[in-house]
Amino acid sequence: MPAYQLIPACKDYLWGGQRLKTDFGIQSDLDPLSEAWVLSCHPDGPSVLADGPCAGMTLTAYLEKAGKEALGTACQSFENFPMLIKLIDAKKDLSIQVHPSDEYALKNEGQYGKTEMWVVLDAEPGAFLYYGFDREVSLEEFSRRVEDGTLTEVLRKAPVKAGDVFFIPSGTLHAIGAGLVIAEIQQNSNVTYRVFDYGRLGPDGKPRPLHVEKALEVTDRRPAPELDFGEHLGSCRYFTTDGHDGAFQGNCDGTSFHALLVTEGEGTLTCGGETRPVKKGQCFFLPAGSGCYRVDGDCRTLTAYLGPHSFS
Secondary structure: OOOEEEEOEEEOOOOOEOHHHHOOOOOOOOOOEOEEEEEOOOOOOOOEEOOOOOOOOEHHHHHHHHOHHHOOHHHOOOOOOOEEEEEEEEOOOOOEEEOOOHHHHHHHOOOOOOOEEEEEEEEOOOOEEEEEEOOOOOHHHHHHHHHHOOHHHHEEEEEOOOOOEEEEOOOOOEEEOOOEEEEEEEEOOOOOEEEEOOOOEOOOOOEOOOOHHHHHHHOOOOOOOOOOOOOOOEEEOOEEEEEEEOOEEEEEOOOOOEEEEEEEEEEEEEEOOEEEEEEOOOEEEEOOOOEEEEEEEEEEEEEEEOOOOOOO
């Protein structure tokens, strides 16, 4: 069974830049190009198969045609495709935001919540991000600091460098800072509650909407926990992510599909008796049951799949 290269859905949020085009080879007319949804079955931006007999078909349509076997047995407990993978170019600061839990999101938004993880691919000198609180705060203090603009004074400000990994459980207040390029592996959700947006105006010339009331209801006001995923970069019910430098072998059995995102360099991918070139910025979908595969070359690769996990 071959590996399918994917064409990403692209987004032009106001904080983005051009590095996904210049550095990662993402083709888009958008300016800015803020996000490339390289593996997506979300209706707000599905990715598309680039080649093979199903070229031009959305990943969603392909999976409907291929059947449940292409997803694997680990996906049978999910009503919808479980994960979404993005490349993010933050030329400017993103808003301070939070994502709800499944329970809250299903009740209030009609879709799943969002646990996510970030793999920092590049960071300008002095770049940082916000990751939860630096101490526990009361609901009253949280609300007051949102109102008076002092929220960042009680957030954990983390300086970052390429290779750093952050796991963001739902309910964790966070923000990607300017000068970062990040690979984000997340639940298949597009629910975001903005808490603070630096007073910026949207394309319509009006301040972008905030969602403070909902954010107050879903935010965990304690410091984010320290998590250890052992040999994995991150793992939860919706995704397990591994990182590879250079050549490696994998086995895509009947348990789960595999997604491969090349984040640096170039090489080859051998799968299903076919060998093809791969390079930075490309993402591939391997249906469950594809069997053993191998990546060779001077490249870095992230793999994501459903597997054993230590965080729910």
